[in-house]
Amino acid sequence: MLRTDEILSTIQMLHAEHLDVRTVTLGININDCAAPAVELICRKLTQKIARYARNLVAACEKVAGKYGVPVTNKRLAISPAEFLLAGHGRSAAVAIAEALDSVAGQVGVDLVGGFTAYCDKGISAAAAVLIDSLPEVLSRTERVCASVNLASRRAGINMDAVARMGRTVPAVAQATADRKGFGAAKLVVFANIPRDNPFMAGAVLGRGEPEAVINVGVSGPGVVASALRRKVQLQPDLTLGELAEEIKIMAFRVTRVGELIGREVANELSVPFGIVDLSLAPTPAVGDSVGEIIRILGVECIGAPGSTAAIALLTDAVKKGGAFASSSVGGLSGAFIPVSEDSALADAAARGHLVLEKLEAMTSVCSVGLDMIAIPGDTPPETIAAIIADEMAIGVVNNKTTGVRVIPVPGGKVGQQVEFGGLFGSAPIMEVRNAGASAAFVRFGGRIPAPIHSLSN
Amino acid sequence: MAFPGAPGVDSIGVSVKTQFPNGYVLNVMAADRAGIVAAVSKAVADAGGNIDACSQTVLCGYFTLIMVVSFPEPLAEKEFLETLIRPAGRETGLQVQIRPFQPDLPPAVAEKCGNFVVTCFGPDAPGVIHRFSALLADKGINIVDLYGQLDGEQFVLISQVQIPRRWDLAMLQADLEALGAEQGYTVRLQHENIFIATNQLRLYSHG
Structure with missing residues (x-):
């Protein structure tokens, strides 16, 4: 029999603190949709995705109702589109993206990830086609999300690909200038891209994954923040170690919610359950914020000294609590700090407390990277490439996933507030200091070799 | 050596097997104080019996205990109650009821x-x-555990229930929510696994 206090604490977490499952993402391998004719690829793609995903939304809603836990987003992640594009050109890339967009709409999901290329060691012809198609793809579709892996621990950093993405990101923003460059919010570049990440924009069904699989991303910053606030009010003399324990407990509980929902949705759809991504994913809603947790941990202005240590404590405690809760942990699994999607971070950026360089430092100890950051539209492509290169270096050297999702807002100037809408939130345009000063470094091109610790065999 | 006692099923479907063939259900209520369980268990032991299952709860200062007990020989119920309620002529303040245990209860x-x-x-x-x-009750839903308490201005009512699978969960939730709304209540119906997963080491119930 359940204890009353157990029931009440779960009710508090689910309903007073609004815990949700952030995303249930159905991964589908589409490699067998390859064909010489683009029309045939699109037809097979539509049929296959519709067959697997037609019951996804209904299954999520049924399970959400049974447990009283909302599933906020239902999404798709396909195997990398790069492999489908072998032997085809840009028009095929656009047609495939439009077919993906259309079938995603038909099955009722809001985003589909996996328009992905792997370029960490070199750029294949198909990867080049995919990258070059991105401005058109991301401006002509609503739901398609793209990602490019530019670096890895084993290959190092492909600076030619980094430079190419330094040009592509502003081109995508320019192609969606009427939406303040929003297309760039659906494009992320990675070092060490995970193969089972359920979160957008980087969701993809990577190599070695099943034909179809359910991966789940949890939420939870609001729950952790509330628990910490209660704890600090009751026992103001707690140490950071004791607060880390509290975070662990909440991470355990949040992860369990994700795994329970994910396993049951997978069962409903008769596909295997893959992983639960432990990442604390904030939303623009006040209180559902990773930044707020940093404040509760005593760093008054997010970005002040101590912020990196606080986020390190948080990320580690989340991993430990989540790892005990589930044996199926994957994806990114840490703490996200997407500026526009986190009201406290966006506020700190607007007040000038949080700057790009401090965010970069914080990404060295948490997942996933420089995320949802609006920058001036006239930031030189080489500077964007250099920002990417720095973040890739953090990922490669520390053997972790890092990513960059910056939005060069066309015509946007430092300090202007940009509204992206919905879960993408709003943020001020942040200053990029020393813009233009890295051009020569980027123009060298080539590959930054893999670090010595990659030779681990 | 254990006597091959009578098997039975408790209210939530757990099998109960008494050690001796003559089983009884014993119910005790009293103002809570130290020593009630000691007194009851002494009376059972002195009569040569065994306590096969027991559960107690204390609510607002009142103690209640239910036990399944069994004896090698049929119990002289009146004398047994007397030893519990008035041992050596002294009033204990216990209210005690006893009835035969029916092992074949559905x-x-x-x-x-x-x-x-x-x-x-x-x-x-x-x-x-x-x-x-x-x-x-109208839908044949059995309450297996009930908790109610005033918490400040708010009354908190928690029922653990067994819902026959023939009911459409969403419709049942709608009925409960509508009934709650009529009385100014927020009502939720959730599967027990969400509480197990978030509080216990296992992810699911055993069932």
């Missing part, structure tokens, strides 16, 4: 069920529990 709900939790939060008023429980 389960409370014969159908296949799922285990759910109903939580209700709202203003206290006469008849609240009756209205919720009547709705459940």
Whole structure:
């Protein structure tokens, strides 16, 4: 029999603190949709995705109702589109993206990830086609999300690909200038891209994954923040170690919610359950914020000294609590700090407390990277490439996933507030200091070799 | 050596087997104080009996205990009660009832069920529990555990229930929510696994 206090604490977490499952993402391998004719690829793609995903939304809603836990987003992640594009050109890339967009709409999901290329060691012809198609793809579709892996621990950093993405990101923003460059919010570049990440924009069904699989991303910053606030009010003399324990407990509980929902949705759809991504994913809603947790941990202005240590404590405690809760942990699994999607971070950026360089430092100890950051539209492509290169270096050297999702807002100037809408939130345009000063470094091109610790065999 | 006692099924379908063939259900109520369990268990032991199952709870200072006990020979019930209520002529303040244990009692709900939790939060008023429980009873839903307590201005009612699988969960939730809304209550019906997963080491119930 359940204890009353157990029931009440779960009710508090689910309903007073609004815990949700952030995303249930159905991964589908589409490699067998390859064909010489683009029309045939699109037809097979539509049929296959519709067959697997037609019951996804209904299954999520049924399970959400049974447990009283909302599933906020239902999404798709396909195997990398790069492999489908072998032997085809840009028009095929656009047609495939439009077919993906259309079938995603038909099955009722809001985003589909996996328009992905792997370029960490070199750029294949198909990867080049995919990258070059991105401005058109991301401006002509609503739901398609793209990602490019530019670096890895084993290959190092492909600076030619980094430079190419330094040009592509502003081109995508320019192609969606009427939406303040929003297309760039659906494009992320990675070092060490995970193969089972359920979160957008980087969701993809990577190599070695099943034909179809359910991966789940949890939420939870609001729950952790509330628990910490209660704890600090009751026992103001707690140490950071004791607060880390509290975070662990909440991470355990949040992860369990994700795994329970994910396993049951997978069962409903008769596909295997893959992983639960432990990442604390904030939303623009006040209180559902990773930044707020940093404040509760005593760093008054997010970005002040101590912020990196606080986020390190948080990320580690989340991993430990989540790892005990589930044996199926994957994806990114840490703490996200997407500026526009986190009201406290966006506020700190607007007040000038949080700057790009401090965010970069914080990404060295948490997942996933420089995320949802609006920058001036006239930031030189080489500077964007250099920002990417720095973040890739953090990922490669520390053997972790890092990513960059910056939005060069066309015509946007430092300090202007940009509204992206919905879960993408709003943020001020942040200053990029020393813009233009890295051009020569980027123009060298080539590959930054893999670090010595990659030779681990 | 254990005597081959009489098997039975408790209210939530757990098999109960008494050690001796003459089983009884014993119910004790009293103002709570130290020594009640000691007194009851002494009386059972002195009569040569065994306690086969027991559960106690204390609510607002009142103690209640239910036990399944068994004896090698049929019990002289009147004398046994006397030793509990008035040992050596001294009043203990215990209210005690005893009745034969029926090992072949059918389960409370014969159908296949799922285990759910109903939580209700709202203003206290006469008849609240009756209205919720009547709705459940009307649908053959068995309450296996009940908790109600005033918390500040709000009455908190938690029922752990067995819901026959023939019911459409969403419709049942709608009925409960509508009934709750009439009385200013927030009502939720959730499967027990969400509470198990978030509080215990296992992810699911055993069932």
